[in-house]
Each structure stands twice: as structure tokens, then as C-alpha cells.
Amino acid sequence: MEITVVGGGYVGLVTSVCFADMGHRVRIIEIDPQKVELINKGIPPIYEDNLEEILKKNIGKNLTAQSDYQFIEKSDVFFICVGTPPQEDGSANLRYLSQAAESIGQALRDSTIFQVITVKSTVPPGTTESVVIPAVIKSSGRTKDSIGFCMNPEFLREGRAIKDFKNPDRIVIGGNSDIAIQVVRDVYSGFSAPTITTSLKAAEMIKYASNSFLAMKISFANEIGNLCKKLGINVYDVMNGIGYDHRINPYFLNAGLGFGGSCFPKDVMALIRLAEKNDLDPLLLQSVIAVNEKQPNKIISLLKERIGSVSGKRIAILGLAFKDNTDDVRDSRAIPVIQSLLDEGADVVAYDPMAIASMKIYYPDIQYRNTAGDALDGADACLVLTEWPEFRDIDTCFDRMKSRVIIEGRKILSIEGVEGICW
Numbered sequence: 453m454e455i456t457v458v459g460g461g462y463v464g465l466v467t468s469v470c471f472a473d474m475g476h477r478v479r480i481i482e483i484d485p486q487k488v489e490l491i492n493k494g495i496p497p498i499y500e501d502n503l504e505e506i507l508k509k510n511i512g513k514n515l516t517a518q519s520d521y522q523f524i525e526k527s528d529v530f531f532i533c534v535g536t537p538p539q540e541d542g543s544a545n546l547r548y549l550s551q552a553a554e555s556i557g558q559a560l561r562d563s564t565i566f567q568v569i570t571v572k573s574t575v576p577p578g579t580t581e582s583v584v585i586p587a588v589i590k591s592s593g594r595t596k597d598s599i600g601f602c603m604n605p606e607f608l609r610e611g612r613a614i615k616d617f618k619n620p621d622r623i624v625i626g627g628n629s630d631i632a633i634q635v636v637r638d639v640y641s642g643f644s645a646p647t648i649t650t651s652l653k654a655a656e657m658i659k660y661a662s663n664s665f666l667a668m669k670i671s672f673a674n675e676i677g678n679l680c681k682k683l684g685i686n687v688y689d690v691m692n693g694i695g696y697d698h699r700i701n702p703y704f705l706n707a708g709l710g711f712g713g714s715c716f717p718k719d720v721m722a723l724i725r726l727a728e729k730n731d732l733d734p735l736l737l738q739s740v741i742a743v744n745e746k747q748p749n750k751i752i753s754l755l756k757e758r759i760g761s762v763s764g765k766r767i768a769i770l771g772l773a774f775k776d777n778t779d780d781v782r783d784s785r786a787i788p789v790i791q792s793l794l795d796e797g798a799d800v801v802a803y804d805p806m807a808i809a810s811m812k813i814y815y816p817d818i819q820y821r822n823t824a825g826d827a828l829d830g831a832d833a834c835l836v837l838t839e840w841p842e843f844r845d846i847d848t849c850f851d852r853m854k855s856r857v858i859i860e861g862r863k864i865l866s867i868e869g870v871e872g873i874c875w
């Protein structure tokens with residue numbers, strides 16, 4: 453099929469290369485000319501496992517990138533993958549979405565074939581109907597029955613996005629007509645995952661509810677973990693014990709610093725704002741955020757219980773990314789931890805295998821080292837903030853510390869004498 457993907461960011465690029473790899477002909481529209489140039493050279497502007505390989509294999513063949521809306525009038529399907537960043541009050545900013553919808557509509561003014569505009573961006577329920585459909589209909593001058601509309605949320609984890617795309621648990625397609633839904637189904641033909649077809653609004657809500665549910669599991673594990681810590685119980689044993697119940701399942705029950713990243717905090721907040729706008733008081737969702745906000749303080753309290761004041765002490769930070777296998781530090785729990793340490797006069801020395809450059813934007817003045825061992829040199833204490841697998845094998849590096857106080861905010865180390873937030 454002929455596909456246009458609007459937005460060459462993380463979701464748009466992963467989606468495009470995977471569709472191209474399936475044999476579809478894909479055109480990416482990305483407004484940033486530098487990104488377009490990189491993509492067309494086969495260089496991904498972001499890091500993602502396997503992305504470069506698949507991009508290089510398909511670029512210039514059935515995949516191309518451009519910064520304008522030319523040559524798209526014959527596309528069968530459009531996927532809008534633009535950002536919906538949070539506004540000051542936490543609600544989603546839909547400006548890029550409506551601009552994309554308007555531009556697609558203008559480009560399709562003279563088309564006569566049935567085409568489907570699909571939203572992949574995470575948007576509040578009701579957005580495709582109230583923002584995208586009117587913008588496309590108005591700018592294209594076409595009738596509602598000559599263009600179909602779908603909502604097809606993504607469930608891609610950073611660092612594992614290609615794997616997640618190729619092995620989905622389910623494919624969700626909301627649509628305003630059966631024909632529109634069938635076109636998007638055809639895009640995914642060959643996938644064995646169950647396909648859930650539903651209304652536009654329900655598909656939009658499925659994305660928010662999925663992410664909020666996963667965030668809720670993490671906050672639940674953290675709340676139980678905090679109590680376990682007081683009672684001297686190993687929370688990981690407890691979560692292992694509950695995870696065997698198939699109604700609960702063992703995933704997303706790792707207690708620690710809490711969730712970060714570009715999705716969970718933003719999506720739970722957007723859902724809270726949506727509930728409030730509808731005169732509801734979303735107590736459970738508010739608590740998911742409240743528990744999460746407090747977790748970074750726990751590691752600081754634990755540290756102070758062990759070494760007293762942190763003022764003038766050298767604290768090694770292992771891990772800056774919001775999770776392993778990414779250079780992304782957006783909403784990383786390392787940010788509030790570093791901020792508290794700096795506020796209290798600590799000397800912070802940090803290491804991360806991938807995210808040092810990203811964290812330098814937030815904290816240009818703290819010290820960075822190129823290896824975990826160098827960061828640990830002469831440290832009074834060490835905080836492990838990201839679950840990088842390489843931290844499993846650095847036992848001897850801890851001998852380089854001035855005193856062996858190691859506090860783990862993510863369960864990853866395998867050495868004696870390590871204290872996790874919640875163990």
C-alpha cells in the first residue's frame with residue numbers, strides 16, 4: 453500500500469521503517485530539514501535498537517523522507533504521528549495535530565480515491581472527531597464519505613520499539629466507518645496479533661487507559677514497597693508472589709524510583725485533566741502521580757539515614773536515562789534526585805552509558821565520567837538510578853569508593869551489601 457506518515461520523530465520513524473520493511477511504500481513528512489537529511493542518508497536521528505539497520509535496508513527503495521506535503525495525493529493511508537506535548541496545566545497540546553490535519557487536507561483537495569487519515573499520536577478521547585475530521589474536511593473541501601478516519605494507538609516502549617512493533621500484543625483500530633477500519637486492517641495484514649476494532653473515541657481512550665493502568669501498577673508496587681521497607685520485607689519477593697496470579701501478571705511491578713519518560717507522566721496527567729474538565733475527581737489517577745512524585749525523596753532520605761548530611765560529600769550517580777537502553781532523560785527520576793543533592797550541597801559525579809549528552813542539557817555543571825568505575829572513584833556513596841544491565845557486572849568497581857554505601861533505586865545489581873529503596 454501507499455502510506456504517508458506525518459512526523460519523523462520517535463513514533464513516526466519507527467512506524468515508517470517497519471511499514472516499509474513489510475513491503476509498503478512509505479513517505480515520511482518531517483518539518484525539520486536536518487532530520488529529513490539524516491533519514492534519507494540512512495542515519496536515524498534517535499537511538500533505537502535495530503532502527504538503523506532497517507532504515508538503511510529500506511531508505512531510497514520503498515521509504516523516503518521530505519519536509520513538504522508534495523506527492524502524497526495518491527496515498528491510501530495517512531498516519532499522523534506528531535507530538536502532543538503537555539501544556540502548563542498538563543492537558544495535551546493539539547496544535548501540531550491540527551496543523552498536520554489541515555496540511556493533509558490541503559494536499560488532498562483534488563484526489564478522487566477513497567483515503568484514510570489515521571491518528572497514531574496519543575490524543576484525548578474525542579480529539580479525532582472534534583479536531584482532525586473538521587480540519588481535514590474544511591481544508592480539503594471534500595465530503596465526509598470520500599475520506600475515512602481512524603485512530604490506531606501505538607504501544608511502543610523506547611529501546612524496544614522495533615520489537616514491540618513487530619510483535620504487538622494487540623492492534624487497536626478505531627474508525628468512523630467499516631471501510632475505513634478495513635483499510636487500516638489491510639496495512640497490518642500478516643500480523644497474527646488480535647485486532648480490536650472500535651469507535652474513534654474508545655481507541656483514543658484505550659491508549660490513555662493502558663498507560664495509566666501500567667503507571668498505576670508501578671505506583672502500587674512502590675506504595676507496598678515503602679511499607680515493606682518499614683517492616684523489613686523484601687518487596688521483590690512480595691511482587692513475585694502476587695505476579696503468579698494470572699489476573700495480576702508479573703509485569704510492571706518493580707518497585708523503586710518510580711516511572712519517568714515521555715509517556716506515563718504526561719498521559720496520566722492528561723487523563724486527570726480530562727476527568728476534571730468533565731467534573732470528575734479522579735482520585736486514583738491523582739494518587740498514581742502523587743506516589744510517583746515522592747519516590748525520588750525516598751532515596752535521598754535513605755542516603756541521609758546512612759551518611760548523614762550530604763553537604764560536601766561526593767555522591768556517584770549510576771544511570772541518568774529514564775530507563776535502560778535509551779539516551780532519553782525526559783522526566784527521568786534522576787533529575788529530581790540530582791536536584792535535591794545539589795540543593796543540599798553535594799558534589800555529584802555521574803555516569804550513564806548513553807544519556808550523558810542528554811543530561812548535560814539539564815545539568816551542564818555537574819561532573820560526568822566515561823565509566824562507572826571512574827564515577828565511583830573516592831565516592832562517599834553511590835545511587836543507582838537506571839536499570840542498565842551493565843551495572844550487574846561492576847562489583848569490583850565498588851572497591852574504588854571511599855565508603856561502600858550503595859543504594860539501589862532500580863533493581864539491577866547482584867552484589868552483597870546493596871540496599872534498595874524498598875528492600
Ligand code: UDX
Nearest residue numbers: 606607608609610704705706710711712713715774775
Ligand atoms: C511506555 C509504555 O510501556 C508504552 O506502551 C507506551 O506506548 C509508551 O510509554 P516507555 O515510556 O518507553 O513506554 O517505557 P516503559 O518501559 O513502559 O517504562 C516507563 C517507566 O516506568 C520507566 O521509568 C521505568 O523504569 C519505569 N518502570 C517500569 C518501573 O519503575 N517499574 C516497572 O516495573 C516497570
